[in-house]
Amino acid sequence: MRILVVDDEQMVRENLVDYLEDEGIDVISVGSAEEALKLMETENAEVAIVDMRLPVMHGNDLIINLKKIRPEMDFIIHTGSVDYAVPPDVRNLGISSDNVLLKPVADMNIFIQKIKSLFGNKYNI
Template sequence: MRILVVDDEQMVRENLVDYLEDEGLDVISVGSAEEAITLMMTEKAEVAIVDMRLPVMHGNDLIIKLKELRPEMDFIIHTGSVDYAVPPDVRNLGISSDNVLLKPVADMNIFIQKIKSLFGSKYSI
């Protein structure tokens, strides 16, 4: 299973990548929505962990675009915005508030739990 991490905060991105790799996952990461779109034109990931406050394109818009490029992709929203609510156009893609994790995440194991809940026994993690 491959995971795409999209976060403009380098330390957050690197910590998340290190944790997921330590858990045996194949992880690729980028610091912007534009990089994510370019990468997903040629690469594949089953799950994208997406920050909402990205420099140019908002995370919601990125999710919509990535879902067009890779309909099979699932998403975990990772945001520091305590008032974030999943907008209707993103909810219509099957992404609910259950897919939202607020920064900072105290127990990184929640990412593995979310990934498992998205895929059940389809993948062993």
């Protein structure tokens, strides 16, 4: 399994990458939506962990565009906004409030638990 991490906050991104790699997961990361879209034209990842407040393009728009490039990709939304609600156009892609993790995540094990609960059967993890 390979995970794409998209977050413009370098420390958040690096901590998440380090943790997931320590758990034996192949991880690639970028700091912007534009980088993510360009990377996914040539690379592949089964799951993307996407921050919502990205410069230039909002995380919801990134998810919609990534689904066009990689229709099989699954998502975890990682946001600091306690008021965030999955909008209808993203919900129509099969993404629900179950896919949302609020920042800051106090226990990084929550990411692994979320990945396993959402996608464990699909990816045999």
